[in-house]
Amino acid sequence: MSAIVDYSYYSTVYMGMEADETSFPALCARALDVVGAMTRWAVTEESFDNLPALTQTLYQKAVCAQVDFFAVNGLDSVNLSAGVDNGFTVGKVSVHGRSGTSASGRLSTSVAPMAVGYLEQTGLLNPSVPVTDWPMLGGWFGC
Numbered sequence: 001m002s003a004i005v006d007y008s009y010y011s012t013v014y015m016g017m018e019a020d021e022t023s024f025p026a027l028c029a030r031a032l033d034v035v036g037a038m039t040r041w042a043v044t045e046e047s048f049d050n051l052p053a054l055t056q057t058l059y060q061k062a063v064c065a066q067v068d069f070f071a072v073n074g075l076d077s078v079n080l081s082a083g084v085d086n087g088f089t090v091g092k093v094s095v096h097g098r099s100g101t102s103a104s105g106r107l108s109t110s111v112a113p114m115a116v117g118y119l120e121q122t123g124l125l126n127p128s129v130p131v132t133d134w135p136m137l138g139g140w141f142g143c
């Protein structure tokens with residue numbers, strides 16, 4: 001079980017009502033994977049306690065929102081729909097059912113909008129990519 005979110009937190013603090021205690025572990029594990037991928041794995045169970053209290057709360061709520069999303073939509077249907085492009089082509093015009101082929105486009109079909117809303121307030125969705133930590137260059141640089 002995760003040290004970040006457990007069923008007690010989900011049901012009593014977050015007040016989640018979509019997942020029952022039996023299905024929660026599987027839903028939470030997958031929710032932690034999605035939220036972790038969205039934040040580029042900036043938060044681990046080891047580093048979680050070092051975050052500011054507000055960031056911890058928002059991260060936990062994002063995981064719980066993702067649990068609800070999976071509980072309502074089902075894990076199998078979400079996994080299967082992530083690779084489906086419900087688009088069509090007529091002549092020279094192509095319309096695609098999801099946003100491009102980027103990783104964020106593929107992941108976006110599996111992400112709870114509320115999870116994104118919580119994470120936007122934390123700074124954990126920063127798209128910059130560290131390229132070096134060499135002190136002579138002043139540390140981390142974002143692309």
